[in-house]
Amino acid sequence: MERVKQPLIHITKRDPMPLWKGLCIRFGAVLIALVISAIFISASAPRQRGFFAFFGSLFSGAFGTERRFWLLLQNTALLLCVALALVVAFKMKFWNLGGNGQVLIGCLACAMCMYYLGGEWSDPLVCLLMFVASVAAGAVWAVIPAVFKAFFNTNESLFTLMMNYIAMYLVAYFIAVWYPNGTGAMPPLGDANLPTFGSGQAGRTLPIVLAAVIVTAFVFCYLRFSKHGFEVSLVGESRNTARYAGINVKKVIIRTLALSGATCGLVGFLLVGSVNHMVSTSMDGNMGFTGIMVAWMGKFDPLIMAGVALFINFLTRGMAQVNTDFGYTNSALSDIVVGLIYFFFIGCEFFIVYKVHFNFRKTTARSAPEFSTDDRPQGAGEQHIHEEESSPPVREQIAAAVTQDVLQDGPIGPDGSAPSEMAQQAVSTRKRKGKKEEN
Amino acid sequence: MKKLLALGLAAAVSVAGLGALAGCGEGDGEVSFDPVPVEELKVGFIALHDSNSTYDKNFLDAIEQACKNKGISEENLLIRTGIEEDNTCLETALDLADQGCDVIFADSFGHESFMMEAAEEYPSVRFCHATGTHAHTSDLANFHNAFASIYEGRYLAGVAAGMKLVEMYNSYKAGGDALDDVNFDTEGNIKIGYVGAYPYAEVVSGYTSFFLGAQSVVEEELAADEISISMEVSYTSSWYDLQAENDTARSLISRGAALISQHADSMGAPNACEAAGVPNVSYNGSTAASCPDTYIVSSRINWVPYFEYMIDCVINGEQIDKDWTGTLDTGSVVLTEFGTAAAEGTAEKVAEVQAQLEAGTLHVFDCSKFTVDGEHLTTYTADVDDDGTYTGDTEAIENGIFYESRHRSAPYFDVRIDGITELASDS
Amino acid sequence: MEVFLSSAIQFGAIFLFGCVGEILTEKAGHLNLGIPGIMCMGAAGGCLGVRLTTMGESPNGVLVVLCGILFAMIFAGALGAVYAFLTVSLRTNQNVTGLVCTIFGAGFTSFFLNDVVCIADVTVASKLSFASLNFFKAQIPGIEALGWFGTIFLGHGPLIYLAIIIAVIVAVVLKRTKVGLNLRAIGENPATADAVGINVTGYKYTAVIIGAAIAGIGGLCYSLGYTSGNDSTVEVTIQIIGWLSIALVIFTMWRPAVAIGGSFVFGALYILYSYIGVASEFKSLLRLIPFGVTILVLIVTSIIGHRETQPPASLGLSYFREER
Incomplete structure (x- = not known):
């Protein structure tokens, strides 16, 4: 049995959390930002x-x-x-x-x-x-x-x-x-x-x-x-x-x-x-x-x-x-506070959608199916998970089918430049695997 | 005279007012104001930008100083910065009045209409405004304009500039490189440049008085060589745009300006002058720190006298002048210190001219000293009432002198005189 | 005319820094709309660095300039790192994150310069101005003798030449080295690059942070290389410069070498209105010109639509390695 090194930080997608919990996290993030601003502003006033x-x-x-x-x-x-x-x-x-x-x-x-x-x-x-x-x-x-x-x-x-x-x-x-x-x-x-x-x-x-x-x-x-x-x-x-x-x-x-x-x-x-x-x-x-x-x-x-x-x-x-x-006579202060709150809010979104696991055991048997790391570079240290954005019902129905298209369909032309052969191969491989996973 | 009358009235009113303070209710539409004890007096201040702008900083420093002089606590001075020239001004003025301010001051031209609207809603609060033009024609008893005879300050700054030009010319005649051929115009006059913001009376009055001051010295000292000066003015269409002012100054310098002055709030023009080694007369503050080699002098308005007057009127319950113009006498017009680039003897010469201005023996806009299309002006109807028709309504010239700031505090000299060219106007 | 061209080059150098920094970031697949804020941070850092090193009696010119650049890169790189963390690791939307960086960066810079570095303070102002005039705008001696050629091409401070050197280096790295090839691969298709074994995350972080650092030098170039450290509303101007730099990236078709010429053109267009004599109200119309030209460029390059002129394929999209 192969021994594989586990990444230190492993990220998985959470199940959608109850509304109140999400609100609490967001509220908390904003509050932290406000408190930091308050400390800074009242101290140097x-x-x-x-x-x-x-x-x-x-x-x-x-x-x-x-x-x-x-x-x-x-x-x-x-x-x-x-x-x-x-x-x-x-x-x-x-x-x-x-x-x-x-x-x-x-x-x-x-x-x-x-x-x-x-x-x-x-x-x-x-x-x-x-x-x-x-x-x-x-x-x-x-x-x-x-x-x-x-x-x-x-x-x-x-x-x-x-x-x-x-x-x-x-x-x-x-x-x-x-x-x-x-x-x-x-x-x-x-x-x-x-x-x-x-x-x-x-x-x-x-x-x-x-x-x-x-x-x-x-x-x-x-x-x-x-x-x-x-x-x-x-x-x-x-x-x-x-x-x-x-x-x-x-x-x-x-x-x-x-x-x-x-x-x-x-x-x-x-x-x-x-x-x-x-x-x-x-x-x-x-x-x-x-x-x-x-x-x-x-x-x-x-x-x-x-x-x-x-x-x-x-x-x-x-x-x-x-x-x-x-x-204070500098009007830019409010921009800083507002900017800080934005940062925290954006950042906390991550913790609502994903869960972070810390693995302190360095190695484990190759049993966990999620991370076949043999052909992946070890240096990354993170497993990237495919994310689906939260969306109204209409989207979810088509999301599965079109995920690959979304990744392909960047800000370039409607028909765009033809993706390279290698890219096409890689994509179709993922498509197959993706479909398997979804079903 | 008017002040004496007001003072007498104030004394009478304050005696009566203090006695009747307890039983005094709302003025219910009357024009009189109740005196306000200093401890309770609240001052509101509306600034267009914040202390990062030299223009507003000038006002902010002055109001803080005046309040300190008068014993008004920090808590009772409510400052609002970053108030745009739109409805925000009205909202802020009303809000300040809500907070109990007895007098509210706004510092930018575009605040005027909104301050007037607020004055209508709060007849018992005084609304004072700098650079405005409508107080003297309005019915409002609680709206007032203020400015200063800054043209005198600019004239004196022009005198300093003239001294510098004379020094440069003499050195050039002796074989030095202070001036080049490019610095002389087609008639052999020395060229200077001016960076202006907008083409209207306040700016025109400013650069014309500067020009006249410099011209007086040059023509006097270099009379033997029959040298005079000519000036090119370029506008940036902005009060504060460092890059625009910098490039405009560079453009003027490349066109041959031997000296630059400006009516704009950033360091753009002084920077360009320092980089090019061209002498600079700045505005609203000494630039000696950043431009040690080219700074000559600067003129500015000192608002402390007005603010103290304003606060006194509120304390005593008396009317503030509809139009208040500070002068060299009241200490409202000041020159900052002379730079190392200033010519020898500048301080003495400026002091001499200043004494003449204060004594009334010399007038800045002396019609015999300038021509328009080759003729000396004998009559000019200035647009004093600013009713939007842009036509003159008041005769400004008496006995061969154009009296600026007599009919209203904000300048109304917008005559384009010979010797000054506005770059790329209709001409 | 020479003054105009000389000024255009000086201003163009600012665009060049921002543009090259953004090209590097976009080649990695990240559209960093925070560049305006990042350039502001560079100005803030640079002024701090210069202030610290000019406290003594006779500051060493080389040290001052180097320190200014270093601090500018650190400050700008820090905000770039925040952007990178949010968009690479937390996979937030790049547009939104970038805009937040701009808002924050501009506000922070205004506060920092005015209340921490205190550029309005007389001593500080004189130090900054001295440094600016003598070090950042120091010219090669003897150029006056070369007439108009000297004024236009050689009469500039060190930062302008640094901009060109950096642009050339980035161009060479992108086109000719393995590192550059890997980066471009990541920008085109991160999944493929990942499959081949390239460390996508590492490259992205590096590209974004270095790109931000380069753009930050642009902020320094404006505040001390163009003005003399005494613009108290520096963040307003730098924001406009930042947006135009991002637009310039499209104009140059993601090629740093083209950016050298393109930034000069943009610089000329930007300052044009101060050198053309027109009536006051038309000045506003003249100021529209760089923006109008940018739009034309956007339209033309998208109509032509060659492969070579298209953005990196995965620009703006977060990369997810799929669960297997």
Whole structure:
């Protein structure tokens, strides 16, 4: 009998753990990150306030007054809408990093209507036009990269990223043209402001919260119950399978991105028409990137995403108060805290999906069927396990059949370059073994 | 005179106010303000960026200093940084008012409309704003603008620059390499360069006064050779963009500028000057540490006098001026120390000119000292009210002097004079 | 004109570092969107290194530069290691992990430079500026005599030449050595490479960390080689540079040698608007140019679609060795 060296660390996939346990681990990870931040911030603060005051300031900054509460809701609503827009694209494995630009171009379109038509045409008409223009502009901004991705498999991450900067400089250009004697900043416009639901901050926030609820419901139903949603998931799973199923992949890509961009445009419409009544180059507030985190941490589920968006805004608004209370004048502090939390969250995902075994016995008989290590290099020290991502029911049915395709079907062309002979062999070997394992 | 009146009124009001403090309720729409005891006085501050920007740092240091001078505790000074020029400003101002601030200050041009909106909602809180233009035409009793006669500071900095140019020219005449042929324009004048942010009055006023200061010295000292100066201005379209300012300065230097000054907040232009060995007059702070070989002098606004005035008004329950312009007298306009690159005798010359400015015997925008299209100006309607029509409304010239900062605190001199070329404008 | 070209080369060197670092990472199959944050970390580390070595009276120029580079590589490599750990061992999604690295790296750098290294402090500022002007921008003596050729090609600091040398080394390693071949194999098809006996994990870690370290030198090149260590919002500019570097990788078709020329072109496009005289509002439109050109390049290279111009086949995908 052969003696084989056991790797020190052996990783196996866990059985799906109960919901509460997963939540606990995630919650714990975030808490650890917060505690580390609290220690670091309260220790090196110009104004010493103590460790617990950190949390006090966080809560005070987010919930302290009625106004702050409504502002928290407002920002959460906007962020959630952007995240939902991105989820639609992400489900299709289209990495839409252009949320910022799509929001900005929606803002610009809305501002253009306000600037050129406000006061000239009747308010309700202008408002309607603002809505149409923003949504259309956002959709166009997302469709352009989508078209090239669909037809030529152009890298969408970078394309959408570049569109962000183009949108930003277009906004700067228009502000300079409209206000030549200014400093690149635009005053709020008085005409064609969207109506509020009453006075005070609550009145200004409620329309936005309402819009967010509608968008959430729509996206939820769209992705889960509609035919389009099924097609989106299928295309995301495997282009080839979708094609075999008779779906026009190009059309799905373009249509989905149109929806994604349109939703971002809607956010732009709300930002300009309802909140700010003007446009600036930083109006997107980096929601395009934060939205990606919200979508990811929310596991593409609209309800969880709402919670995540709330938490992230709680942190950001709370950190502003922490800055004031602890005497920091560098706004970058909140980025560090938020970044730290992201890291921990991403990292803890691993421990939810996998279980780590430590083998302190160095050798054992060659009985364990899982690791036939004879033709594997010993140096690796780890056994890699094939992972299936958690997914809605639709995916699981096709996952087994298409796993190999997923590995093959990278970000290259629809039919791509022909894999090398060796690669094909290796893949088909795995295919056979994989099928055996699954059955 | 106005101050004396206000002081007298304050004395009367504070006596009455202190007595009636217990029974005093809300002002319910009245214009008068109740005095606030120092221990309870809360100051709110809204900054566009944070202390990493020299512009905001100038304000932040001043407000902290002023509060310390007045005995306001750290707890009662609420500073919010990173507040953009959009609705966030309104939300922050309202939030600060919620927190009980008696006076709130915002430091950037684009904050104005939002501060005014907040002022409408909280009539009993004072809202003060730097560089703004709308207070003097607004009905709001609790909204105020402030600035300083920085053009005088720039004029003095220009004098220092002129001294340096004279020194360079004399050395060149004697065979040295301080100047090259490329540094002279087609009419034989020495070229200098200016890196500006945006093409509007505040910047134009700044570079014109700088130019006039330098020109006065050069023409006086080099009258025998009939040498004067000319200036090229290039805009970066940003208040803080180090790379843009650096490259713009390099571009101006390659076009022959013998000296550079700027109205932009980063170290871009000073860096380029130091690397090229070209003298530099900076803004908002001494750059001697980073640019020891080329730094001459810098002008900046000292906000402490205004903040102390502002806090005093709140303590005494009196009105703050709608438009407050700090001057050399109030200590609001200061020059930082002279660098080693400054020419000999600069300090004495600058002190001499400063005395003349303070005495009123010398005016920066003296119409006899500059021409527009070859003619001296006798009349000019400036756009003081800034109502969005970009047309003039107020006569700014009296007796051959253009009075800057008289009709409102923010500058309104936007005349393009001869001798200064804006690179790539419509011309 | 010479000033423009000279400046373009200086700026291009920054892109070159980022680009070569990202090429190395992508050849291993990892799309590292954290490069902007990693370059920021490099700037932070480099400034710290320079500050530490210039505390004395007459600092040794070579020591200062080397120390700056070393610290830049360490800081950037550390963040790269975090990215590597998360994406190689924990198999998280590369896009998301990269973005988090960018967010964190930028925030950390801003805080670190302003509150730890204190670049606004007068003494520190003077030291950094001194080091920058005398060491990082030190020019080969006697170039003035060579006129425009000297100004454009030889009038640069050591980091610019280092960038070119590194690009050439990486190109040679990738194309001609066994190590490079193995790395490319991993990037194309890790399963096959694994089957052949290549240590996939080890190579991936090495490539990602070294790639990050190289990109980090780019951050240093900006903060001390281009500015003089006194840009307090350095992370904003470096982020844009980072994104453009990643785009540049596609422009250069994953070839470091092409990157040398490509980065120069990008550098020129980036600073173009400061050298062209146009009215103030059009400057914004000029600033769009590098991004527009990048998009064109993205489109054109994907339309042409030759094998040679395609990314490594397993780019962006985590590698799982399947259970047997």
